[in-house]
Amino acid sequence: MKLSVIDLGLKVFKWISRKQYFQMSEERLKEEMEFLNSLQEPEDDIERSYNQYLCKMFHMNILFRILLNITAFVLFLPTLVFLRCRTVTKHEGVTDAVYILSENNKNLLSAGLRQRYPRIIFNGGASKMILRSRDVAFIRSILRKKPGALFFVFKILLKIALYRSIIEQYNPSAIITSSEYSFLSSALTAYCETEKLEHIDVMHGERYLEIESGFFRFTYCYVWLEYYVYIFHKLRAYPDQFLIECPPVLSIDGTSRSMTEKTADFTYYLTEHTPEELRDISRNMNALLKEGYAVKVRPHPRYCTFDIAVKYFEKEMLEDNGKISIESSLAATKRVIGINSTVLLQGHLSGKEVVLDDRVYNERIRILKVYEYIILNGEIPVKYLSEYLV
Numbered sequence: 001m002k003l004s005v006i007d008l009g010l011k012v013f014k015w016i017s018r019k020q021y022f023q024m025s026e027e028r029l030k031e032e033m034e035f036l037n038s039l040q041e042p043e044d045d046i047e048r049s050y051n052q053y054l055c056k057m058f059h060m061n062i063l064f065r066i067l068l069n070i071t072a073f074v075l076f077l078p079t080l081v082f083l084r085c086r087t088v089t090k091h092e093g094v095t096d097a098v099y100i101l102s103e104n105n106k107n108l109l110s111a112g113l114r115q116r117y118p119r120i121i122f123n124g125g126a127s128k129m130i131l132r133s134r135d136v137a138f139i140r141s142i143l144r145k146k147p148g149a150l151f152f153v154f155k156i157l158l159k160i161a162l163y164r165s166i167i168e169q170y171n172p173s174a175i176i177t178s179s180e181y182s183f184l185s186s187a188l189t190a191y192c193e194t195e196k197l198e199h200i201d202v203m204h205g206e207r208y209l210e211i212e213s214g215f216f217r218f219t220y221c222y223v224w225l226e227y228y229v230y231i232f233h234k235l236r237a238y239p240d241q242f243l244i245e246c247p248p249v250l251s252i253d254g255t256s257r258s259m260t261e262k263t264a265d266f267t268y269y270l271t272e273h274t275p276e277e278l279r280d281i282s283r284n285m286n287a288l289l290k291e292g293y294a295v296k297v298r299p300h301p302r303y304c305t306f307d308i309a310v311k312y313f314e315k316e317m318l319e320d321n322g323k324i325s326i327e328s329s330l331a332a333t334k335r336v337i338g339i340n341s342t343v344l345l346q347g348h349l350s351g352k353e354v355v356l357d358d359r360v361y362n363e364r365i366r367i368l369k370v371y372e373y374i375i376l377n378g379e380i381p382v383k384y385l386s387e388y389l390v
Contacts, residue, residue: 023059024367032058032211036236039215046142048186048215048238053152055211056183065151072154079154080139083131083161088169091121095170097200098124100177108178108202110222110245121170129161130168138191152183159184160191167195174219178204180237185216193219202247206342207231208371217241224250224345227374234372249326251349265293266355266388267319267333269343272303278312280360285317287389298329298343337385340368344375358384
């Protein structure tokens with residue numbers, strides 16, 4: 001049996017889930033928060049994960065949910081048997097912690113966390129999945145509690161198989177992840193602590209009132225600023241897990257700021273956009289050029305990649321994110337432009353002027369304020385693109 005079919009199915013699930021992200025409205029948020037607050041206080045980590053799963057599925061079509069459970073029913077036993085038969089090779093040397101993400105994300109780890117766990121193995125998410133008999137017993141206990149939620153249990157099975165592989169290969173003291181939005185988080189915390197491990201989360205991207213980030217618990221959860229503790233408390237995450245430490249990725253040091261020549265008056269940081277939005281963004285950036293400003297546009301490494309961006313912007317305007325780091329990009333610009341991107345907060349913390357694109361996203365800006373987006377919380381100085389364009 002190959003896991004490629006499972007991987008494909010999970011990618012489809014993630015794609016459909018992500019499409020929900022842009023359907024934001026005051027009415028939608030009100031419904032979501034009413035649903036989140038209607039759920040009973042969880043008695044344990046499995047119930048925490050299940051509540052988060054219910055939040056994740058809140059807008060999912062009922063037929064799609066049934067299909068997910070049927071697929072999980074078909075794959076459950078063959079996958080379990082297959083993973084029980086696998087083995088892994090032990091890693092030589094001492095490991096303090098394993099980070100699920102690749103080394104490209106090492107700047108998400110704060111100095112305090114790196115000091116606590118100096119010997120970190122990266123890219124733990126690429127480990128070969130395996131299961132042991134005690135893992136099966138743990139999964140069976142969840143299945144007994146939630147027999148009607150096979151997709152929920154099946155997803156936990158797959159992630160436990162990944163964690164078991166990490167444990168057997170590296171024997172770490174902690175597993176580090178960036179997945180507060182995942183309904184697997186709390187169940188995996190229970191699993192790790194059963195195995196005498198700490199399960200640690202570090203923030204990876206912007207967070208505001210989105211119920212899929214509700215209820216979670218980690219042994220420790222590292223957040224960037226106090227404001228995010230407030231957001232997660234409103235989402236009913238476990239209160240006594242948060243540590244506030246700003247990682248290197250969020251700000252460039254003073255030396256870099258002063259020594260780097262400012263080559264752009266504006267840099268637009270793309271995220272995920274429709275073709276119509278990209279055409280409008282391109283028109284506005286060209287208008288800034290005509291006003292005499294130096295303009296750069298930075299594609300997104302996953303969503304609006306260089307290959308997509310080059311269809312809408314002149315090559316000379318595009319910044320090569322494969323050659324120029326985000327730190328270098330921020331150091332070389334005076335102003336950062338975008339919409340609900342982590343780079344806007346990075347820009348603010350790095351002393352840059354934050355400009356929101358109200359020419360393309362005026363309605364979304366209004367909605368983001370309702371969702372309590374940090375850039376619009378009234379404490380961060382913000383300007384708008386329309387202030388620079390006639």
